[in-house]
Amino acid sequence: MxxxxxxxxxxxxxxxxxxxxxxxxxxxxxxxxxxxxxxxxxxxxxxxxxxxxxxxxxxxxxxxxxxxxxxxxxxxxxxxxxVLDPAWSTDDITDEGRRKLREFGIAPPRARRDREPVPLKLGPTRTRADDAGPVRCPRCGCADTELLSRFSSTACKALRRCLGCREPFDHFKEL
Amino acid sequence: MTATVTATAALALGDDALVLSHRLGQWAGHTPVLEEEVALANIALDLLGQARVLLSMAGDEDELAYLREERAFRNVQLVEQPNGDFAHTIARQLYFSAYQHLLYDRLAEGGGPFAPLAAKAVKEVAYHRDHAEQWTLRLGDGTDVSHERMQRACTALWRYTGELFQPVEGLDADWPALEAAWLERVGEVLRRATLTVPEGPRSGAWTAGAGRQGLHTEPFGRMLAEMQHLHRSHPGASW
Missing domain, CATH: 3.30.300.130 (Fe-S cluster assembly (FSCA))
Incomplete structure (x- = not known):
């Protein structure tokens, strides 16, 4: 201690x-x-x-x-x-931090289930939901969003688009 | 494990990351779409971060990156191959990220000197692998032209993939098991992308492990000259 x-x-x-x-x-x-x-x-x-x-x-x-x-x-x-060890994870972002990200227009990372950061599936870019739940639009809360690019303005974010309000938004990727 | 053995292994992994990072950086301003400009630059940045940690385990990172001659580099020949068309870059990414993910996953569990970096990097590499796999699928199962180009790229780089599984002293890994897992993973992606798994030899008399021993292919010297030019012309310069 x-x-x-x-x-x-x-x-x-x-x-x-x-x-x-x-x-x-x-x-x-x-x-x-x-x-x-x-x-x-x-x-x-x-x-x-x-x-x-x-x-x-x-x-x-x-x-x-x-x-x-x-x-x-x-x-x-x-x-x-x-220091590198133990490795940082998006699970280390506090609840308050997640709330602020959403208000700022960035979809916060979802909770990681196991060691795999994302479900690695070959398939369409549109994702309603996967094992970790949907990535919700930070503006309107819509769960129907699609992936535009796996890498966005920084390595830690992906670019997505909301299929409800049609606005593009950043998603803080699970790591 | 002696410090020298660790330094030698760090150099091998660090040079892989550094050289591939530089190759990907050469796409800046030339990618087919803006999203890829950003994606390849971000992957390059991840690799550069890994290279800095690894080279620092082997010595002074700047001296190692900028002041070594070609023969002193220990990277595999796959990562030094020129970008070619977009399909070649994706094939190189597919082969390398699948290998790196398997190896780092193993090193992260092994608890040796590379475990902290590997545990961190393996999460980043999972995104690189996903990026390469998705593009392989789109190009392979896309138009006739994209299929043909992707097949050509996969076949052309196939001969450099045997070297990936040459044991590196200081890295605790079951290399034949890694290779089997790699063949399964890559084979599955290629099949789903309607591509043919290349049949040619994966190593030959002149490619077998040569990069790890300091022997490199002809384009590497020119890449290195470009990468080291500024530092050598202005020693000690800073922003």
Whole structure:
């Protein structure tokens, strides 16, 4: 059992409230990428961060933002380390984070059932529902949506279209 | 397992990811549709992220990527093959992502030095594999022209697939079992895509394992020259 000091809890709060550089509606805490905050002596703190995707280019920006926020709190020596294990999963996104994604117009990831991230089936792009349930349109809530592209503005999203309101939207892919 | 053996294996996996990432990056501005522009760039980015972690296990990532000669690269020859037409790129993706998914799944369970990266990357690669399989189906079971081109691509790259299952020291895997699973998976996709599973040899006197030993095909030197040009011309430059 790791004991967290009041200072560490406060610093975690500060680091966790830093917005994600690519999805600024989410904080790093809501995205679930903050792994540890440890005070290493007077004015020194070590933060552990995990990338969403191995090649996620936002990690550097996240590190800089965390450093800036913690320095402003009076911690001159901030070290941000990237850790891979255990691997981040979209299940690490908090419920509040999912709600904010939907409000922002991005369909949140569905809960993962097992180790396979998506049902890998060859077939039509239109999906009413599969084992993980339908991907609902974040605007109108319609369950009838179709896949336009497996990769969208970033690696973590797919591009879909709602067959109810005809609007295209991003879907945060299950990982 | 000694540190040297781990570094050698990291180099093999890292070079596979780096070289394929660069090849996919060459599609930027040239893909048939905008969605593919984004998809191939995103797959390339995933692979580049994996390469950075793996090369860092073997040494300095920049030095390894930009300052090694052709003969020092340990990637399989499949990943260095030129993009060709879109069908060739998809066939290369199909063969490689099926292999990478099987291998990383195994490494993730093995608990060795590669387990953390493999556990993370295997989830990304599942999307690469899905992308390649869906395109194989669409092109193979599409028009006469797309079918013919996809068949040609699958057949042309078939000879490079034997090398994928040459054992790499430091990687704990049952290679014959991986190969059997690969043949089953790829064979099933090709059949569903109405394509013929190529019958030619999957390795030959000059292709067998040569990439892992530092022997590469002719187009690789030119790719490397382009990839390393800027770094070599301006050593130590930064943004």
């Amino acid at each position: 790791v004991t967290v000091t009041p200072l560490e809890a406060e610093l975690w709060e500060i680091a966790g409230s830093v917005p994600d550089p690519e999805l600024p509606v989410l904080t790093l805490h809501e995205l679930g990428v903050l792994r540890a905050v440890r005070v290493r002596g007077t004015g020194a703190v070590e933060v552990e961060l995990t990338p969403t995707y191995t090649g996620c280019p936002a990690v550097e920006a996240m590190s800089l933002d965390i450093e800036r926020a913690l320095r402003a709190r009076g911690m001159p020596e901030v070290t941000v380390r990237t």
